[in-house]
Amino acid sequence: MMDNGFSSPRHDPFPAGLRVLVVDDDLTWLKILEKMLKKCSYEVTTCGLAIDALHLLRERKDRYDIVISDVNMPDMDGFKLLEHVGLEMDLPVIMMSVDGETSQVMKGVQHGACDYLLKPIRMKELRNIWQHVLRKKIHEVRDIEILEGMESIQMTRNGLDQSSDGHLLCGEDLTSVKKRKEAENKHDDKDPGDSSSTKKARVVWSVDLHQKFVKAVNQIGFDKVGPKKILDLMNVPWLTRENVASHLQKYRLYLSRLQKENDTKTSVGGGKHSDSPSRDSAGSFGIQNSINIQRNDISNGSYGFSGNSLIVRNVEPRSQENERKGIVSKTAVEPKRALAVEVPDPCKPKSSEMEFGHSFTSPASEVNFAEFGSNFPTKFSWCAIPQSQLKQEQNPLHLDAGFSQRTRPGKQQHIQVDYPQPSPPIISGSSVTERNMDGSVKIKPIYDECRNNGSQVSSARSTMDSYQVQTKTYEVNHQAYEPISTNTSSLKNQAAFNLSSISDLESAQKSINWAMSPLATLDDDFQVRWVQGDCYAMNLGLQNIEFPEYFDGGLLADVPTHLYENLYDSTECSVIEQGLFIA
Amino acid sequence: MDTKHLKQQVAYVRKSLFDQGYLDDQFMQLEDLQDDANPNFVEEIVSSFYSDSARLIHNIEQALARRPVDFSKLDDYMHQFKGSSSSIGAKKVKMECSQFREYCCAGNIEGCIRTFQQLKQEHATLRRKLEAYFQLVRQTGQGETS
Numbered sequence: 001m002m003d004n005g006f007s008s009p010r011h012d013p014f015p016a017g018l019r020v021l022v023v024d025d026d027l028t029w030l031k032i033l034e035k036m037l038k039k040c041s042y043e044v045t046t047c048g049l050a051i052d053a054l055h056l057l058r059e060r061k062d063r064y065d066i067v068i069s070d071v072n073m074p075d076m077d078g079f080k081l082l083e084h085v086g087l088e089m090d091l092p093v094i095m096m097s098v099d100g101e102t103s104q105v106m107k108g109v110q111h112g113a114c115d116y117l118l119k120p121i122r123m124k125e126l127r128n129i130w131q132h133v134l135r136k137k138i139h140e141v142r143d144i145e146i147l148e149g150m151e152s153i154q155m156t157r158n159g160l161d162q163s164s165d166g167h168l169l170c171g172e173d174l175t176s177v178k179k180r181k182e183a184e185n186k187h188d189d190k191d192p193g194d195s196s197s198t199k200k201a202r203v204v205w206s207v208d209l210h211q212k213f214v215k216a217v218n219q220i221g222f223d224k225v226g227p228k229k230i231l232d233l234m235n236v237p238w239l240t241r242e243n244v245a246s247h248l249q250k251y252r253l254y255l256s257r258l259q260k261e262n263d264t265k266t267s268v269g270g271g272k273h274s275d276s277p278s279r280d281s282a283g284s285f286g287i288q289n290s291i292n293i294q295r296n297d298i299s300n301g302s303y304g305f306s307g308n309s310l311i312v313r314n315v316e317p318r319s320q321e322n323e324r325k326g327i328v329s330k331t332a333v334e335p336k337r338a339l340a341v342e343v344p345d346p347c348k349p350k351s352s353e354m355e356f357g358h359s360f361t362s363p364a365s366e367v368n369f370a371e372f373g374s375n376f377p378t379k380f381s382w383c384a385i386p387q388s389q390l391k392q393e394q395n396p397l398h399l400d401a402g403f404s405q406r407t408r409p410g411k412q413q414h415i416q417v418d419y420p421q422p423s424p425p426i427i428s429g430s431s432v433t434e435r436n437m438d439g440s441v442k443i444k445p446i447y448d449e450c451r452n453n454g455s456q457v458s459s460a461r462s463t464m465d466s467y468q469v470q471t472k473t474y475e476v477n478h479q480a481y482e483p484i485s486t487n488t489s490s491l492k493n494q495a496a497f498n499l500s501s502i503s504d505l506e507s508a509q510k511s512i513n514w515a516m517s518p519l520a521t522l523d524d525d526f527q528v529r530w531v532q533g534d535c536y537a538m539n540l541g542l543q544n545i546e547f548p549e550y551f552d553g554g555l556l557a558d559v560p561t562h563l564y565e566n567l568y569d570s571t572e573c574s575v576i577e578q579g580l581f582i583a
Numbered sequence: 584m585d586t587k588h589l590k591q592q593v594a595y596v597r598k599s600l601f602d603q604g605y606l607d608d609q610f611m612q613l614e615d616l617q618d619d620a621n622p623n624f625v626e627e628i629v630s631s632f633y634s635d636s637a638r639l640i641h642n643i644e645q646a647l648a649r650r651p652v653d654f655s656k657l658d659d660y661m662h663q664f665k666g667s668s669s670s671i672g673a674k675k676v677k678m679e680c681s682q683f684r685e686y687c688c689a690g691n692i693e694g695c696i697r698t699f700q701q702l703k704q705e706h707a708t709l710r711r712k713l714e715a716y717f718q719l720v721r722q723t724g725q726g727e728t729s
Contacts, residue, residue: 028631028670098666120609120669
């Protein structure tokens with residue numbers, strides 16, 4: 001699977017042809033390592049300076065599979081390089097040194113190194129470095145699946161009669177996914193404090209937490225961001241730098257994935273513009289398709305919540321894995337379209353959020369829909385839409401894309417996408433269910449804000465086609481799934497998830513949570529398209545929260561059944577399955 | 584000398600380098616890497632090491648002469664030197680590096696200076712021996728062992 005995603009395809013059977021970048025200021029070692037790696041049938045590129053290595057990596061992100069770097073280098077600390085690579089490229093990095101002191105090795109691990117080799121290095125140690133590449137991919141897929149699972153669950157809950165366990169509607173998939181994830185994570189998402197102490201240390205990135213994270217990221221400036229800075233800003237005592245670093249990595253991955261998607265979509269979608277009603281149908285189905293939530297693909301997981309419209313994109317993670325990778329790497333094109341949307345400075349008033357859809361605006365929106373059915377990024381970008389977004393109201397949510405926004409004026413739906421977990425690109429479209437620390441996902445947030453801005457929203461809404469998705473970032477109060485006094489029932493349905501808060505808003509503001517409520521049920525009025533992939537992208541700006549951690553089936557419980565009833569009728573549980581992140 | 588004899592001599596010299604502790608396992612690793620694509624790989628690596636180390640030695644000497652002594656810098660240089668020495672399996676040289684670093688940590692400049700002298704000697708001795716060795720190997724017309 002590795003081969004697929006790379007733009008520089010490797011034709012040899014894995015692991016042969018593994019593309020390794022070796023960085024060492026010691027020329028003698030560089031020669032030796034090169035020879036050793038070549039003997040392993042790997043494709044080697046050597047670099048004597050960390051700066052050069054970074055340039056090479058940035059130039060073509062998909063050009064290398066793994067990086068091996070010495071710890072002590074004159075121009076840059078090896079650990080710093082390690083961090084950069086992890087954050088920007090998300091490649092596995094192996095550290096080397098003649099010094100094997102525990103403190104150094106520890107530092108390596110803390111900075112994210114997947115291994116630490118002592119010089120003199122033996123050939124046999126190099127032979128197996130491919131395992132790190134493989135492992136990383138598997139983890140990525142898993143993360144996405146988790147998110148998808150969560151989303152699914154969420155959606156399921158929202159839309160369907162809630163089963164007591166909330167998991168499944170469709171049952172198995174979700175449950176199994178969830179269980180698997182749970183087993184893997186053993187994480188009690190109600191107790192974030194655990195994360196740092198458990199050896200698994202899997203932080204539960206609640207919507208709130210993710211929101212803080214995104215806020216910090218935006219404050220620092222996306223480009224200048226670093227785990228330490230974020231951690232300091234977030235001011236969450238129990239959170240470790242490591243937690244933030246890995247979360248950031250996923251966030252970036254998510255964003256880039258979105259971007260890719262957007263790019264892809266643009267090309268694909270072409271036609272869908274959110275505005276036209278016809279689109280709605282298209283959109284809706286789009287959603288539906290995408291929503292495949294039908295779990296078929298857990299991979300689809302990514303529910304993109306595009307800006308206003310939740311676009312549920314089903315992406316198949318598995319196949320995606322590679323693709324994802326590939327896409328991501330290939331994207332290149334618009335840097336961030338999706339990202340653009342998403343990452344609007346959280347500080348920015350909702351407008352940015354509204355952007356969601358926008359950013360994808362044109363292409364994006366279309367893309368999003370286009371995506372339906374196509375591979376959506378497996379990761380859901382969380383469309384964490386900062387609450388501020390709610391206020392956006394004025395900003396037309398660009399639900400453009402795909403959302404068939406039928407939002408009627410005044411009916412703006414705010415789709416709040418809470419990105420619960422920032423997991424990178426996973427857009428759990430649906431769920432913006434807010435996942436609270438306690439695991440419940442709250443979707444509401446948007447509405448809350450909407451409420452306040454109520455008026456605004458509504459007015460704005462008119463412009464917005466799509467639902468305004470306001471991601472209240474962490475506000476999602478799942479509990480809230482308050483009945484949404486939505487204008488349209490359909491919307492309601494959709495909003496179901498997040499709508500709770502929406503209920504307040506008279507206007508059609510419905511915050512639609514991630515819940516990727518199958519938009520299918522939407523009626524014409526609201527075509528909430530949960531664009532899975534897109535939404536996230538859109539909201540990403542806001543918060544990419546790694547949902548995985550958060551979501552658990554319980555979240556869905558809150559959503560009032562009635563809200564979901566319509567939603568799901570057509571959609572399958574699959575959506576819901578996706579919705580839950582079990583991180 | 585006939586080839587057989589030469590080969591025997593090469594083998595003998597090689598073995599003594601290991602037995603006397605001048606070289607360690609890493610040298611054998613290098614020999615294993617030598618192949619048709621790089622028939623003189625070991626010799627090339629050794630040359631590379633010696634040209635790198637000349638620069639390092641120079642830096643260390645300068646740092647040792649400076650007052651006040653910057654032990655942290657000295658330690659850095661020595662760390663580099665040790666890493667470099669490990670590349671060819673220069674066992675004795677590496678040991679001197681470790682010793683030097685200990686003195687550095689202790690802030691013992693005399694110890695550092697003394698050790699450095701020894702290090703340079705070992706470094707030079709190994710170079711001589713390896714040069715002689717490679718010459719023999721060349722005379723033999725093929726790489727030694729493996």
